[in-house]
Ligand code: DX5
């Protein structure tokens with residue numbers, strides 16, 4: 001088990017007119033999280049590969065690209081070519097999940113699978129051995145600023161048991177409603193890579209909020225070791 005907690009601020013919560021300075025304000029983060037939404041899988045429409053390319057030119061942080069699109073099999077290379085360092089693909093969207101995961105990895109990019117709040121962890125049984133990251137949505141995909149769905153905690157516990165049974169330790173990412181109010185419980189349940197949009201970019205000092213979230217999460221891990 002890792003003793004590090006990583007924080008991935010989501011630019012969905014940024015005023016895009018100030019994207020460069022917003023990215024500058026979170027240099028102490030571990031990833032930049034980019035929410036790609038197509039208006040079909042999600043009720044919202046956001047960024048494409050050009051946003052990934054633009055961020056690549058504005059930050060040295062690795063880019064965590066969250067694909068909420070109906071056809072990841074067809075367009076995955078756009079995001080790899082644009083500079084993604086980690087790509088997560090929704091279980092609900094990929095008709096050939098194993099193929100798309102293997103393709104991402106074959107191009108030297110870390111690959112992850114995402115589950116919507118209503119998709120059970122057991123669906124990971126035949127992909128868990130192959131992924132670098134598993135991400136659980138703790139809100140329904142589409143918007144920042146939604147409330148954390150409590151059922152995520154039980155799903156994290158089930159996921160930890162599945163990982164133990166398979167002898168694997170992918171990064172466990174959680175996305176949606178992460179803030180100082182929720183981070184300790186998700187870390188206690190096994191998460192170690194936390195997406196935070198409104199909590200970070202809505203804070204007066206985004207860098208301090210990144211440090212605070214990481215400190216709170218790592219405090220839980222330190223407590224577990226005592
Ligand atoms: C929601 C996105 C999230 C969103 C999180 O569909 O995938 O990444 O930006 O925002 P907060 O942290 O505000 O819930």
Ligand code: ZN
Pocket residue numbers: 010033034035066175195
């Ligand atoms: Zn996201």
